[in-house]
Amino acid sequence: MTAVIAVLHAEDVALEFISVLREHADRDVRVLIGQAGASVNLPGGLSLRERLELLAPAVEPGGNTADLPTPDEVAALLGESPGEVWTHSPADHRIRRARFGWTVSRAVPSLPVTYSVGDNPFLQTVPGKAVAVTGAEAEAKIDFINRRAGELLRSRVADRLVTTDRVPAVERFFIADAARANRLYALISSLGEDAAVADDPWEFGRSAYESARLDATAAWVARWCSPQDGPLVEVGACEGELTRRLAGKGYRVQATEPNPRFRARLTERFPLGPEGGVEVLAESLEDLAARRERPAAAYLLIEMLYYDQEPALLDDLPTDLVLVALESGQLNERVWPWLRGQSTWRVAERVELAPPTLEPVCDGLAYLRKRGSRGLVLARAGRAG
Incomplete structure (x- = not known):
């Protein structure tokens, strides 16, 4: 042969x-x-x-x-x-x-x-x-x-x-x-x-690093919002690992995911709609900013500003609180320059959610550097707290 x-x-x-x-x-x-x-x-x-x-x-x-x-x-x-x-x-x-x-x-x-x-x-x-x-x-x-x-x-x-x-x-x-x-x-x-x-391509469900990062992120959200404050909009929810953690804490989550394959898996995971605490939606960040139809206690932009979105879109989100998490290089290159040139938002907190680490992927077939995650809490200027 x-x-x-x-x-x-x-x-x-x-x-x-x-x-x-x-x-x-x-x-x-x-x-x-x-x-x-x-x-x-x-x-x-x-x-x-x-x-x-x-x-x-x-x-x-x-x-x-x-x-x-x-x-x-x-x-x-x-x-x-x-x-x-x-x-x-x-x-x-x-x-x-x-x-x-x-x-x-x-x-x-x-x-x-x-x-x-x-x-x-x-x-x-x-x-x-x-x-x-x-x-x-x-x-x-x-x-x-x-x-x-x-x-x-x-x-x-x-x-x-x-x-x-x-x-x-x-x-x-x-x-x-x-x-x-x-x-x-x-x-x-x-x-x-x-x-x-592939299901769960970033291995959120099997990676020790990702599990610790998501746990820390959910705890961070809980420090800034309670379930009684109103719904959270999670932008780019992927297959719902953070969504699951937030719903487990009693939050009402509007989980948006424009990728139809990820959204289908998200819907399978949370089939009950808003009655079950999670509503799955198709909107992108651009859609949410343009329509302004989803007022929320906070918008969560967790590890998703990697797709060339303009940070200025945050100005049009119907909320006074945005939680942004990214690796430090992207924060320094894209978010901080924008923040320094505007007056709509103030930085209420900076936090390290996960340090960089080396981790095997694909059952040990390869390994890479997970770049870590840093969080910024952005409060609309004039907001108390």
């Missing part, structure tokens, strides 16, 4: 999968090129340079916008029963490569796929296999890029730019089934709609 290397761009074979060609030096290897929707056969017995030369016509330095193939289209290109499949990590920081690797995992859901660790400065994937390339193989990588993909050394497209760290001297790989690939892709897609492809 044929080994298949499924890559987004032809040059990715030279950059990340040279050791796979060594492992299959005497066997045919088929390369599936996602950007082109095509495949190239690399016969066994050829030299490394000869095999790479077969890929040269497929290098397209300027291309990075074509529609990616669907899982069904990838499955058709793979054909029946590929012996081995190698592809990009679903957690690659270059999101189109991550999406392609995720698509490959869905195309062969019954087959464990081997993924290149790839490029991600924020997430460390624990490799099951690490192979040092030889001097000759390093020369082959360099030669192929210089001769056949030299434009990529000065590409203005960040994901296509070939930098030294993207020409690794040690190629690292891990094996994961489709379910774990799904979780990795959801995690790397945390600021986009695809974050919802």
Whole structure:
């Protein structure tokens, strides 16, 4: 059975999968090129340079916008029963490569796929296999890029730019089934709609860090509002881990979630509507500010001002109290400059809700730095207390 290397761009074979060609030096290897929707056969017995030369016509330095193939289209290109499949990590920081690797995992859901660790400065994937390339193989990588993909050394497209760290001297790989690939892709897609492809992508329900952070956040809310003060509007409630804690303390919560997949899970968790203490709504922060239809004791913006919302939207929220929680870097870059230039809100409290920590994710398949959480209580100017 044929080994298949499924890559987004032809040059990715030279950059990340040279050791796979060594492992299959005497066997045919088929390369599936996602950007082109095509495949190239690399016969066994050829030299490394000869095999790479077969890929040269497929290098397209300027291309990075074509529609990616669907899982069904990838499955058709793979054909029946590929012996081995190698592809990009679903957690690659270059999101189109991550999406392609995720698509490959869905195309062969019954087959464990081997993924290149790839490029991600924020997430460390624990490799099951690490192979040092030889001097000759390093020369082959360099030669192929210089001769056949030299434009990529000065590409203005960040994901296509070939930098030294993207020409690794040690190629690292891990094996994961489709379910774990799904979780990795959801995690790397945390600021986009695809974050919802997996249940609880941030592991709020299983992470010691997230549990402590959410407990501290709920206690912080309780110091500033009592259930008798009126409803709370929780903006961007995701799947409801903070919502659950607040409802358990007796609060009436209007939990808003514009992502339809997250909102469906939120509704399943709190099916009774406002009679049960939780009302699930679709509004975004922009909607809430524009409509001004939901007066509340406080608005909770907990770890959700990461999506380029304008902080000035807070001025139009029908409340005198807003609790904002973010990691300190985002507070310093986005919130504090805005606060210093306005007079509508005063800072009533600053608090650390959770310190930064290193934590494993995806059942130990990877680890990352959780950036911590700091809270600001913003009281509308003139409000007592």
